[in-house]
Structures are given as C-alpha cells and as structure tokens.
Amino acid sequence: QAWTKMSKMNAELFNLTYGAMVMQLIRDYEDVQDVNQQLETMGYSIGQKLVDEFLAKSGVGNCANFREVAETLAKVGFKMFLGVVVEVTAWNAEGTAFSLQVYDNPLADFVELPPQYSGLVYSNILCGVIRGALEMIKYQVECRFVKDGLKGDEVNEIRVELRQMVDESFGEEYNEGA
Amino acid sequence: ECADSLFDYLFAAMIDTLRTGGDQGPRKEELLAETVRAIGFDVGYRLAESIAQGRVLAAESLEVNVMKFICKEFWIEIFKKQIDKLQTNNQGVFVLRDAKFRWLAPFTANDESTRRAAATVLNFPCGLIKGALENLGINSTVQAEVAPAVPSCSFTIKIRRS
Numbered sequence: 001q002a003w004t005k006m007s008k009m010n011a012e013l014f015n016l017t018y019g020a021m022v023m024q025l026i027r028d029y030e031d032v033q034d035v036n037q038q039l040e041t042m043g044y045s046i047g048q049k050l051v052d053e054f055l056a057k058s059g060v061g062n063c064a065n066f067r068e069v070a071e072t073l074a075k076v077g078f079k080m081f082l083g084v085v086v087e088v089t090a091w092n093a094e095g096t097a098f099s100l101q102v103y104d105n106p107l108a109d110f111v112e113l114p115p116q117y118s119g120l121v122y123s124n125i126l127c128g129v130i131r132g133a134l135e136m137i138k139y140q141v142e143c144r145f146v147k148d149g150l151k152g153d154e155v156n157e158i159r160v161e162l163r164q165m166v167d168e169s170f171g172e173e174y175n176e177g178a
Numbered sequence: 179e180c181a182d183s184l185f186d187y188l189f190a191a192m193i194d195t196l197r198t199g200g201d202q203g204p205r206k207e208e209l210l211a212e213t214v215r216a217i218g219f220d221v222g223y224r225l226a227e228s229i230a231q232g233r234v235l236a237a238e239s240l241e242v243n244v245m246k247f248i249c250k251e252f253w254i255e256i257f258k259k260q261i262d263k264l265q266t267n268n269q270g271v272f273v274l275r276d277a278k279f280r281w282l283a284p285f286t287a288n289d290e291s292t293r294r295a296a297a298t299v300l301n302f303p304c305g306l307i308k309g310a311l312e313n314l315g316i317n318s319t320v321q322a323e324v325a326p327a328v329p330s331c332s333f334t335i336k337i338r339r340s
Contacts, residue, residue: 010182010184010185012225012228013185013221013225013256014184014185014188016220016221016224016225017185017188017189017192017217017221018188020217020220020221021188021192021195021196021217023220024196024213024216024217025195025200027200028196028199028200028201028202029200029201030201034200034201038195041195042188042191042192042194042195043191045191045194046187046188046191049187050183050184050187053183081184082184125188
C-alpha cells in the first residue's frame with residue numbers, strides 16, 4: 001500500500017505556501033481568469049513530474065483502460081500525494097468522462113474566499129496536475145471544477161473528460177470509445 | 179514522505195510562475211527574490227504561530243531564546259532536523275548553519291548557475307525566518323549564502339533593535 005501519512009506540518013507548510021502564492025498571483029494579474037489559467041498551467045508541469053514518482057512508488061502498472069486510470073487516480077494518486085479519500089462517480093455512457101468527488105481538500109483548509117474573488121478557482125492547480133499526469137500515461141484529458149467547497153458546495157467535484165489518446169507514434173489521433 | 183516531494187514540486191513551479199511575472203511582464207531576478215521573500219515571510223509568520231502555539235518565551239534574553247526556538251522546534255517541524263550550528267557575536271548578529279539544507283538537495287554541481295539558482299531558492303527560507311521572528315516580536319534582516327558548497331548554507335540574522 002503506497003499510502004504514506006501526510007504529516008500535519010508538511011500539510012500546513014504546503015497549504016500556507018500555496019495560499020500565499022495564490023494571493024501573489026491575484027496581485028500579479030488584473031483578471032482572475034488569468035490566475036485560474038496560471039494555476040492550471042503550474043499544475044500541468046507538476047503533474048508531468050509527479051507521475052514518474054507515482055508510478056515508481058505505487059507499483060501501479062500501466063492502466064489498461066480509462067476506467068482503471070480513474071480508479072487509480074482517485075484511490076492511489078490522491079491518497080498518496082494529498083492524503084485524501086476521493087471517489088469516482090458519474091461516468092458518461094461512452095466511458096470517456098467521470099467526476100472526482102473530493103470530500104476533503106487540504107489545499108483549501110482554513111481558507112475563506114472573499115466575495116470579490118468569486119471568479120477564482122482556488123484549487124485549480126489540481127486540474128492541471130490531473131491533466132499533466134494523465135497525459136504522461138497517454139490519456140489527453142480536460143478537467144474543471146464543477147463543484148467547489150469554497151463556494152458553498154458541500155463537496156468539491158472535478159469533471160474529467162477524455163479528449164483523445166496520445167498515440168504512441170504521435171501521428172494520427174483516434175478517439176477511444178467515441 | 180510524499181508530502182515533501184509535493185512541496186518541492188509546488189515550490190519549483192512557483193518560482194517559474196513568479197519569474198514569468200503577470201500583467202507587468204517577466205520579473206527580473208531582484209524583484210523575483212523580493213517576491214519569494216515576501217511569500218516566505220507570510221508563511222513563516224503563520225507557521226511560527228502554530229508551532230510556538232502558546233509557548234511563552236522568557237522575556238529576558240528573548241533574542242537568544244527565540245533563536246534557539248528557530249534552530250530547534252521551528253527547523254525540525256519544517257526540515258526534520260535541527261540547525262547544525264548557531265553562533266552569535268552577542269551584539270544582535272546570529273549565524274545559523276545547516277550543513278545539509280533540504281531544499282538545496284537537488285543541487286549537486288557548484289558552478290555559477292547552480293549558486294545563482296540556489297540563491298533564488300534561499301530567499302524563501304530567509305522570508306520564513308524573518309516572518310517567524312516578526313511573529314515572536316523580533317524585527318530582523320536575514321541574508322543567506324551557500325557555504326562552502328551546496329547543500330550546506332548559512333543564514334545571517336541581524337536583529338534591528340527599535
């Protein structure tokens with residue numbers, strides 16, 4: 001079981017640093033949508049690096065299909081890196097889109113979003129991490145927050161949609177199950 | 179421990195993002211250093227609060243007591259080790275040495291570009307220390323340098339007596 005407990009202090013250091021950085025980005029950009037984009041882009045580069053460590057430490061072989069990817073991401077990935085339980089729900093008929101129910105989001109501990117930042121997707125870095133990590137294992141996805149605990153929803157929900165498989169030869173693209 | 183790597187990934191990505199700057203365009207190294215220090219200050223200020231939590235630091239020889247707290251409890255909580263050596267000239271200047279500074283571990287070479295990259299990283303712990311000291315009632319300036327070579331470094335703290 002690759003699960004290692006995320007020590008309280010590390011969570012606090014990580015959480016406080018993330019919060020201070022988001023505040024700085026809000027000062028750097030007039031439009032909060034640009035902040036959302038920056039967070040996603042940051043996450044994307046982190047996800048690409050993190051997946052190597054994840055595959056090495058979790059001993060998870062290459063996932064055979066998108067369903068296995070989703071379960072591994074939720075049950076092993078989130079648990080290993082953020083120490084939280086995440087559930088996969090709401091598959092679409094084609095099996096190319098699902099939702100992640102993130103009940104407890106450590107990034108947002110002790111965080112309150114003032115009304116003027118309602119356009120901010122505070123934890124958008126998570127969407128980038130998922131996109132970056134999945135792309136490294138040949139699944140090109142788009143993800144976004146559809147429910148956000150910081151905006152009064154009772155749970156955080158991230159919708160993940162498969163755009164296309166990253167073909168080995170990077171030649172033609174095909175759409176799995178479309 | 180996975181959480182450490184998570185912080186390392188975030189920190190590296192943060193530096194790159196801050197370097198690309200925002201609406202005002204890319205940050206020059208000097209402004210980047212200042213921004214990283216300011217973020218470190220915020221984090222250090224609040225971390226000290228939660229680590230010190232209710233501990234009363236004796237008022238007399240406050241500076242020495244606070245410095246010991248930084249070198250021990252504060253450093254252990256964040257870096258899982260104490261500061262290796264604490265020196266002072268007893269006139270408000272303290273030098274803290276960490277022979278194996280965790281956030282310099284990724285650097286192996288000792289060429290000029292490594293030292294510059296390490297210097298950028300060291301702005302963050304400088305901010306952490308300054309913020310923690312501020313929270314504990316001590317105003318200071320903090321400088322860091324790689325000495326003699328990565329991953330060891332030293333932090334020079336000059337206390338500003340008001």
